[in-house]
Amino acid sequence: VSPTRTQYDDVWDVFLPIAGAVFAIVVLTLLFFLWRYRLRRDPGRQPDERVAGTVIEGSYVAVIGLITAFIVYWTLFHETKVDAFTGTTQAARGVPVVDTIAARWTWRFTYRGTGVVVVSPHDNTPTALVVPADTPVRFAGRSQDVLHDFWVPDVKFQRQVWPDHTEYWTLSFPPGRHLGVCAWFCGLRHQNMHFVVEAVPRARFDAWLQQREAAR
Amino acid sequence: VSAPAIVLPSRRFGWLELIASTDHKRIARRTIAASLAFFVGGGILALVMRTELAEPGLQVVSTASYNALFTMHGSTMIFLFMTPIALALGLYLVPLQVGAPAVAAPRAALAGFVLYIAGGLVMWAGFLTNQGPGRATWIGVDPLSSSINTPGAGMDLWVWGVALVHAGFTLTGACILATALRKRAPGMTLLRMPIFTWTMVATCLMVVFSFPVLVVAMGLLWADRQWGGVFIGNDGAVVYQHLFWFYGHPAVYVMFFPFVGAVAESLSIFSGRRFFGYKFFVPSVLLFAALSTSVWGHHMFTTGQVSNRFFALTSTAIVIPAGIEYFDLLGTLWKGTIRFTTPLLFAVGFLIQFLVGGLTGVMVASPALDYHLNNSYFIVAHFHYTLFAGSAFGMFAGLYLWWPKFTGFRLREGLGQLHFWLLVIGTNMTFLPMFFLGEQGMTRRIADYPRSSGWETLNFLETIGAYVIALAIAVFLVNVAISMRRRIPAGPDPWDGQTLEWATSSPPPPHNFDVALPPIRSYAPLFDLKEGKA
Numbered sequence: 001v002s003p004t005r006t007q008y009d010d011v012w013d014v015f016l017p018i019a020g021a022v023f024a025i026v027v028l029t030l031l032f033f034l035w036r037y038r039l040r041r042d043p044g045r046q047p048d049e050r051v052a053g054t055v056i057e058g059s060y061v062a063v064i065g066l067i068t069a070f071i072v073y074w075t076l077f078h079e080t081k082v083d084a085f086t087g088t089t090q091a092a093r094g095v096p097v098v099d100t101i102a103a104r105w106t107w108r109f110t111y112r113g114t115g116v117v118v119v120s121p122h123d124n125t126p127t128a129l130v131v132p133a134d135t136p137v138r139f140a141g142r143s144q145d146v147l148h149d150f151w152v153p154d155v156k157f158q159r160q161v162w163p164d165h166t167e168y169w170t171l172s173f174p175p176g177r178h179l180g181v182c183a184w185f186c187g188l189r190h191q192n193m194h195f196v197v198e199a200v201p202r203a204r205f206d207a208w209l210q211q212r213e214a215a216r
Numbered sequence: 217v218s219a220p221a222i223v224l225p226s227r228r229f230g231w232l233e234l235i236a237s238t239d240h241k242r243i244a245r246r247t248i249a250a251s252l253a254f255f256v257g258g259g260i261l262a263l264v265m266r267t268e269l270a271e272p273g274l275q276v277v278s279t280a281s282y283n284a285l286f287t288m289h290g291s292t293m294i295f296l297f298m299t300p301i302a303l304a305l306g307l308y309l310v311p312l313q314v315g316a317p318a319v320a321a322p323r324a325a326l327a328g329f330v331l332y333i334a335g336g337l338v339m340w341a342g343f344l345t346n347q348g349p350g351r352a353t354w355i356g357v358d359p360l361s362s363s364i365n366t367p368g369a370g371m372d373l374w375v376w377g378v379a380l381v382h383a384g385f386t387l388t389g390a391c392i393l394a395t396a397l398r399k400r401a402p403g404m405t406l407l408r409m410p411i412f413t414w415t416m417v418a419t420c421l422m423v424v425f426s427f428p429v430l431v432v433a434m435g436l437l438w439a440d441r442q443w444g445g446v447f448i449g450n451d452g453a454v455v456y457q458h459l460f461w462f463y464g465h466p467a468v469y470v471m472f473f474p475f476v477g478a479v480a481e482s483l484s485i486f487s488g489r490r491f492f493g494y495k496f497f498v499p500s501v502l503l504f505a506a507l508s509t510s511v512w513g514h515h516m517f518t519t520g521q522v523s524n525r526f527f528a529l530t531s532t533a534i535v536i537p538a539g540i541e542y543f544d545l546l547g548t549l550w551k552g553t554i555r556f557t558t559p560l561l562f563a564v565g566f567l568i569q570f571l572v573g574g575l576t577g578v579m580v581a582s583p584a585l586d587y588h589l590n591n592s593y594f595i596v597a598h599f600h601y602t603l604f605a606g607s608a609f610g611m612f613a614g615l616y617l618w619w620p621k622f623t624g625f626r627l628r629e630g631l632g633q634l635h636f637w638l639l640v641i642g643t644n645m646t647f648l649p650m651f652f653l654g655e656q657g658m659t660r661r662i663a664d665y666p667r668s669s670g671w672e673t674l675n676f677l678e679t680i681g682a683y684v685i686a687l688a689i690a691v692f693l694v695n696v697a698i699s700m701r702r703r704i705p706a707g708p709d710p711w712d713g714q715t716l717e718w719a720t721s722s723p724p725p726p727h728n729f730d731v732a733l734p735p736i737r738s739y740a741p742l743f744d745l746k747e748g749k750a
Contacts, residue, residue, distance in 0.1 A: 007584045015582065019575035026542060027568055033549040034564065038556065039488070047489035048551030057496050057543060064539040072532050075582040076525055082584045083524070146360040147453050149518065149591060153657030156588035160519045162453035163359060167520055183518075183591035183659050185353050186360060188279050191662035 001134055002172050003085040007078045008156035014074055018067070086157065088136060088170040095170075096131065096209075100141040102148035102161050102182065105189040112140070116212045126179075126194035130208055133175040133199035141167045149184035152197060158183050173199035238322035239726050240391075243329045244308035245622055248615075250333060251301040257340070258292035259689060261285045266646075266682035269675050272667040282663035283351040284370075288340075290354030291374065295381050296336045298471040298607060303385060303423070305474050305614055306392045306416035308622065312717035313410045315401025315736065317727045320394035324387045331384025339377025342370030350374025353661065355464065358447040358456040362440060372441060379434035382427045382463075389423030392416055401716075403736035407498070410715040410739055411484075411491050414498050415477030418505040422466040422473075425509060430463035454521045461512035469508045471603060473501065475610025476541060479563040482613045483545055485711050486560040487552025490740045493544035500540035507534055517586045524583040531581035538574055542567070557711070558632030562613035565640055570606030573598055576651070594654025600647040609639070612692070620706030623699070624722045631695040638688035645681025649674035714740035 039045075097112040106120045107127045120127040131137045141150055141161035151158035152171070155178065159169045182193035200208070237243065265285050268276040277285065311319050319325050342349025347368030352361035356374065359365055396409065396417050409417070433456070440446035447456045484491040491497070511534065513527035545567060554560070576598040580586045589595060612635070620626050653671055654660075665671050709718040719742055720729045734745045 004584075004587065008588055011582050011584045012579075015579050015585070019578065023571055023575060026546070026571055029546055030549070030564065030567055033546065033552075034554060034556075037487070037549060037552050037554050039553040045553060047487065047553045049489070050492075050551075051490045052493055052495060053547070054495075057493055057540075057547075060543055061496070061536065061540060064536055068532060068535045071535070071578060071582075072529055075528050075532060075584070079524060079528060079583040082587065146365050147357055151588075151591070151657075151659070153588065153592075158518050158587055158590060160453075164448070164452070165450035169520070179657070181657070181659050184357075185283075185661040187365065188283070190283075191279070191659070191664050 002155040002174055004082055004155050004157040004171060005174075007082045007085075011074060011078050015071070018071070082157075085136075086159075086169045086171065088138070095136050095138055096205075097138045097140060098129065098131075100139050100150060100161070101144060102141065102150070102186075102193075103144035104146065104187055105182070105193040107150075107180070107182075107193070107195040109195075111209060114209060114213050115216060116209060120195075124192055126196045128196050128198055129180075130198045130200060130205060131173055132202040132205040133173055135202065136170045136172050138168065138170045141169070146186050147184045148182045148186050148193070150180065151183035152178050152180045154178040154197075160184060173197055175199050175201070236326070238318075238326050240307050240311055240319035240322060240325055241622075241724065241726075241728075243322075243325055244304040247300050247304035247307065247329055247332065248622070250336070251297045251304065254292050254296035254336060255301075256689070256693075258289050258297055259686065261289040261292065263682055263686055265289065266679040268663060269665075270679040271672055271676065272665055272669075274664055277663070279663045280348065280351070283661075284343075284348045286661055287351045287353055287374075288342075288349050291339060291350060291378070293603075294354060294467070294471070295378060296332075296339070298603060298611075299385060299467065300332055300381070301611060302419065302471055302474040302607075303388045303392065305412075305478065305611075305618070306419065307388060309618065309717055310392050310413050310416050311395050311399065312720065312724060312728055313413045313715050314396055314399060314404050315716050315729070315733050316395055316399035317729065318399075319391050320399050321391045325391040328384040328386075328388035328391065331387070332381050335377045335380030335382075335384065337377075338373050338380060342373040342377075345370040345373070347371075350377075355457075355460050356434075356437060357453070357460070358437060358440060359453060361437060362444070362447075363442070372438065375434050375438045375441065379431050379438070382430045382434075385423055386427045386431070389420040389427065393420035393424065396420075401733055401736060407495075408736055408739050408741075411480040411494070411497060412474070412477035412715070414501055415473040415480070418501045419470050419473045421502075422470050422505050422508055426463045426466035429459060430467075433459040433463065451521065454516070454519055457516050457519065458512070461515040462509075464515065465512040466505075466508045468599075468602070469504065471607050472610075473505075475566065475607045475614060476501075476545075478614030478617065479566050479610045480545060480548070481715070482559040482563040482617050483548045484740070485617070485713055486555045486557055486563075487549050488555070488712070489548065489552045490714070490738075490743055491544065492547030492550065493540075494739055496540050497544045500537040500544075504534065504537040504541075507537070514581055514586070517583045518590050528581055528583055532578060534581075535578060542571075557616075558627070558629055558636060559613045559617040559711075561633060561636045562609050562616060565636065566606055566609040566613060569601060569609060569640075569643065573601030573603075573606050576601065589654060591660055592654035593650040593658045593660055596660050597647050597650030597654060600650070605643045605647060609643075612636075612639070617711065618717075619699070620710045621717055621722045621724075624706055625699045625703045626706045626710060627695050627699045631691055631698070635688050635691040635695065638684055638691060642681050642684030642686075642688055646678045646685060647681075649678050709742070712746075714743040716741060718742055 099110040101108040108119045109129045110117045143161045147162045149160045178197040180195040349370040352366045436446050511531045513522035514531045516522045706722045734741050
């Protein structure tokens, strides 16, 4: 499970139907008016002279206000949850911290406290980041040159990194391979600045990390 | 029956008049012509980009060229096309709509035009430099735009171009604002100003409030490129984004309100009735403008450095004034006598398509969604639905509506309707698939995408759509050319207009009104006259 993805879906699943309903109501009303009140239908007719409907428009504003209040509530409720999870500062025991360095046009990950570093083996091969699946992983992101943006579309989350600043965020990945990209334009080979998150069972991750540590 | 004598406008053309006329109508017409030229230029850049993206791999341009292309496409469309043409509509029409003989501070308005042309040429001169023009995105974000990461004179020219045009727009905006506030004819109280004039008042309030910030930001960026040390430290990149978006979000509505005004005027004229809900609409536009100055942080949700809750709240609150505007625009059609002219079609296209941009805007105003959708093609789709499918359709409604007033000749209805339907098809073919690509994880500003991504079909469809848009614009240009070669004189009031610009000749004389103004007893004085209520 990925809490960022869950929160995203919870908001999306509510906002999309609301948007669809509003779109349908407005467009159907518009098309009905265009058909019903077209001059060609009865050329002799005079247009209505009413130029305001204070009561009906006032009520409409109240309804819009209520819908907006609900949208704001739904937004803030889920934003609070996402930020609470991604902002988890004190990692529980055994939560790996990954020092993430973005530099044009590659990613470099260091497992804090172990000295294990993963880099891109050569151009156009994404850096492979191995993490334990379904548990929090903490990132400490920096950039060496320009603004970059760590984005893993599968977990619906991105965060910008830039020079002289460390930005922290926590994510949890479902088992499997997830493509990561640099979402902020960073120059010539921006479109190739990829990485891959391999989320594996905890035991396999621990074994992998120990093996890499021993190999140093 | 003999046709009434028609005096065609003089074709005399003096160079001094071209560069030094302080007639707001001449300045505005030249601005419209220049912005349409930049529109075609920016559109050609987009066509090259879409051609490159038609299939995976690099076939047409290098990544370096692609980066220059999308930077200059965005910069041209926003800085040199949408903003100036939005202001030019106001510069032409606000003095006429409030019954003034001239714009306030006409020499400042002329200076605004000169700065706009100079800045546009400076920015495009970057194409002549060795390392190419600006290529650090239309927001020119530091540190990418620093002299280390983007060296070369082309980028400096971009910085200067942006600074010059926005200094110019600030002057133009101030002139229009002062005209509406201080030069109204007797009887033209604030609450009798036409809807379009009100949208321009809100627009120009945002211009004078936010555009100077961009001029200053460009000055700082230039200093940073010269000597370094400006956007540094642990928040340097964030400070630049704050400065840019403090300008950038009001600017989005600067490119929107004037066209809402054009749509409102089109709807009331072609519905044959007065605008509905004036006393809700006017405060809603002002509320909209006020909110626009406190939403910029939603561009920075993914920095983790702004109060996401505050900016989510203010951004979502925009729904309320926007909802009021939609109610009034639809209400104006209610029980009207609707004539299906080209401006009406474009106004209807605006209403439907802008709604897609607006509703997806509510989505990206929600941080939990924006954490994923930001910087993806979803955002590209969202802002093209607002700015192109929305604002540009509103702009064409305005151009078709007021073209007879600007030039004295009519555009052809048949070609106008062909233009409209082609543009509807092209626009939705190009931009609708982008929502799906972005949601699937396609990043914006990339010259290439992996073959394994499965994005080829939709991208190919978008590319075809882009060429349909180009065809639609070509039809528009043909329409303009035909209207100039085979002139059909428009007369002062070809559409049965309601506001004062239709009370004078087309085009109006240098001092705007040869005839006495009709009495002004409402926001639709000509309608009063025709109804016998004046």
